[in-house]
Amino acid sequence: DQQVKQNSPSLSVQEGRISILNCDYTNSMFDYFLWYKKYPAEGPTFLISISSIKDKNEDGRFTVFLNKSAKHLSLHIVPSQPGDSAVYFCAASAGAQKLVFGQGTRLTINP
Amino acid sequence: DGGITQSPKYLFRKEGQNVTLSCEQNLNHDAMYWYRQDPGQGLRLIYYSQIVNDFQKGDIAEGYSVSREKKESFPLTVTSAQKNPTAFYLCASSLRYFSNQPQHFGDGTRLSIL
Numbered sequence: 001d002q003q004v005k006q007n008s009p010s011l012s013v014q015e016g017r018i019s020i021l022n023c024d025y026t027n028s029m030f031d032y033f034l035w036y037k038k039y040p041a042e043g044p045t046f047l048i049s050i051s052s053i054k055d056k057n058e059d060g061r062f063t064v065f066l067n068k069s070a071k072h073l074s075l076h077i078v079p080s081q082p083g084d085s086a087v088y089f090c091a092a093s094a095g096a097q098k099l100v101f102g103q104g105t106r107l108t109i110n111p
Numbered sequence: 112d113g114g115i116t117q118s119p120k121y122l123f124r125k126e127g128q129n130v131t132l133s134c135e136q137n138l139n140h141d142a143m144y145w146y147r148q149d150p151g152q153g154l155r156l157i158y159y160s161q162i163v164n165d166f167q168k169g170d171i172a173e174g175y176s177v178s179r180e181k182k183e184s185f186p187l188t189v190t191s192a193q194k195n196p197t198a199f200y201l202c203a204s205s206l207r208y209f210s211n212q213p214q215h216f217g218d219g220t221r222l223s224i225l
Contacts, residue, residue, distance in 0.1 A: 043201050043203075043216030044201070091154075098209055099156075101153030
């Protein structure tokens, strides 16, 4: 039972353009959502989070959008840079419960 | 510099052998976690600890054991009962147990079978 799904295993974007990573969830009790970035052989690094009382949160080049009715989360990176090439994981939690992670999307930024 | 240190970076296990993965944090966080990552999959929770001398099983605890004798340290033992131990193991910590605050991760230990 995969409660958090990232349906695109990989995404390729040209440098300078917008990268959009998507995440769908099934548990309507999820109220806190996060995005992590992971380079090979390293641990995930926290990028940005959003609580269910908001529908948008912005931090520099990164914006997370939450559509509760569609149970959909997206991460926008503008403009995309070569250093953004990594695997991105979305994660969600319900109250003070464990984080549930998606499978990850590998983003490649092409020059 | 505050952070989470995992060691070793690479570890090899022989059949029937127990191995212990180290995790140390100097962030003064109460909660610590162990995750396992397999190729093409998300992170799965093995064990977690809310405070010193307390720990709870996660989703895939069979074949693993932990201890939390000090706030800074949360070692994971992969026992011979874990039949498929080859994976990337990640330790994390957060200020409080599963509060709406991000978890911070170490750089992981890759465990392989000889």
